[in-house]
Amino acid sequence: MTTTLPVSRRSDNAALRKLRRNSGAMLGFVLLLLLLLAALFGPLFLGNPGAQDLAARLSPPSAAHWLGTDQLGRDVLTRVLSGARISLGLGVSVMLASLITGSLIGLLAGLLSGWWDEGLMRLTDIFLAFPSLILAMAISAALGPNLTNVMIAVALVSWPTYARLIRAQVLALREREFVEAARALGSSQGRVALRHLLPNSLAPLLVQGSFDVGSAILTAAGLGFIGFGAQPPTPEWGAMVSETRNYIAQAPWASSAPAVAILLTVLAFNLIGDGLRDVFDPRGR
């Protein structure tokens, strides 16, 4: 069975055109593309991020070390680019895990109504009231501070936003004619949810998802900074800032390079999120 969805190819093209004209979003995409290329290919040319040269410790930026070296003589650029793989992977994984969990809960709440809706939304309220970093710290401390546990911890506190978002979309869409038509043609609840409601809720999810990748990277780097995330010598950006913080007076490049990398990555995702919001919901500007 096929039913025409309101999301048409023509409106998709119009959205793409609008996005292309949005200079902020384009800057975000270019930044992200550069970061992705650097993360993918940089480490192939730059060698081992853990390689130490104690004779060259805390060297300023030079032709040999473009971003200088840290307190153990490790090349800061190599470590920052290796860290890009970690942070980008972590941000996207956390966003996808929270998006899938939150969307499932939001879809169920919106579709099932009644007590299910009430129960699932109260569960969402409970997790929204949780101080996310403190919960993430406790989980990470108990499971052991490493990247996987950081991802679990951050995803566990990030899903409620998606649940609320998708539920609101489902409530707005479920009485629309195209959904009623699908039901009248015999579509099951699951099919209506996956083929009709979810595709028409993608725009706000996409906007929220863009912001959340940056937010997850910031949170995970914060956890890394206070010792609850990736552990040295892993070249995770937050842990790198933490490792080099005591040398900021002698070698500001060592802690500033990973911090600026975090800033640029979060900035790229925020710019993309802003652009997508301008396209899909101009009132939210």
Place this chain on the structure above:
Amino acid sequence: MLIYILRRLALMVFVLWGVTLAAFLISHALPADPAAAALGNNAREAQLQEFRVRNGLDKSLPVQYGVYMGRLLTGDLGTSLRTQNSITADLKQFFPATLELTLGAVVFAVLIGLPLGILAALQHGKALDLLARIFALLGGATPVYWLAILALNVFHERLGWLPGPGRLDAYSLAPPVHSGLMTVDAVLARDPQVLVDGLRHLILPGLVLGAFSAALLTRMTRSALLEVLSQDYIRTARAKGLKGSRVIWRHALKNAALPLLTVFGSLFGSLLTGAVLTETIFSWPGIGSYATTSAISLDFPAVMGVTLVAGLAYSLVNLIVDLAYASFDPRISFS
């Protein structure tokens, strides 16, 4: 309205109960031994067992939760496994420092974000607008801990303009504790020297913690005001010959306040997250530092205490924000 408030308060109690249950279940589902964390790796099994019995960790989960809730109803959050103090007493000691820091951050955020957002909207498309947008973008993406390290290095170590970590200089004698807020206690003790010292110590951490909120406030004020300024009633007010400042203050800003209230509600969460990191760097003895050291030592009762207090504060802030909506927008009713 009273019914609405009562309903919201009932919901808040339910959410807080849920927070205790979820925190309890998560903390007990984790494969970690608080006894081993408290006594160290060299502790003998008998010592570990004695610790577990003393702290009720040997009982079944429902019994442990029942005991916890029974105590909670009398305002007792239990005993910290690390400090062996009452958690209620610990939080009473640490919370005022966080409150003072957070209030300082909100003051800085409002002092910077509101005027910058208003000016950016009034100068739409000009250089100041561009600068405000850049500030809003960078402020929202900068890691707070890096900003803290930089600020300490530049303004304390290099320039010597502002004091370093802590709430007071080493030579300053803390005033008698009444409120726990250093500045208020200094005023109550009529000690201007300590008041100035306390305020000076608040500037750097307050600015660092408030930077993200200032950026968000700049951005939201600008966009809310831009939207209002394009409305017909603003054009009518101008056409009537009203002064520009009157149009802005009486007509535009009042209508732009509603979306800004929403921002205040959501700012709270980011301030608490930021406080954990800021307090760690500035050696600020607040609940952020307390939560960090408690989590490191797997002191779950203490972490649950902080979680509950933060959840309560979050719920209260959001209730106040929702109630404030009505006073700004008469179209909103609580029926």
